[in-house]
Amino acid sequence: MVTLKDKSNNRWLGQISYAQLKFLNDELAAEYIDDQDYLVNRDALEMLKARGADLDLAAIIEKALGDKDKVEFYWIKS
Numbered sequence: 001m002v003t004l005k006d007k008s009n010n011r012w013l014g015q016i017s018y019a020q021l022k023f024l025n026d027e028l029a030a031e032y033i034d035d036q037d038y039l040v041n042r043d044a045l046e047m048l049k050a051r052g053a054d055l056d057l058a059a060i061i062e063k064a065l066g067d068k069d070k071v072e073f074y075w076i077k078s
Contacts, residue, residue, distance in 0.1 A: 001077040004060060005039055006071065013073055014060035020053075021075060027051055037074035038064070 002021045004013040016024075027033075027048055028038050040061055049058050062073045 001076045001078045004064075004075050006064060007074050008072065013064045014056075015078060016060065016075075020057045023053060023057070024048075024075075027053075033044050036076070037072060040074045041070040041071060054074055 001015045002018060006012065006013055020058065024038060028040070028044070038045050042065065045058065045061050048061070061071070064073060
């Protein structure tokens, strides 16, 4: 399993599978090969949904966004 945490305050966002992490890695551009963080805005979330993000992953990101325009989060192996 993989734990997602909000980069601004280290708040736990949820857990995802390695398959969901691979999906994020494949769909979101990384600045560096070993990046473990993502910046997602509402447009990026909609793009992820359109490209087949499963419901659990999309729900975690949507909840993390809350009423904000974007969220930056990172992952760690759990």
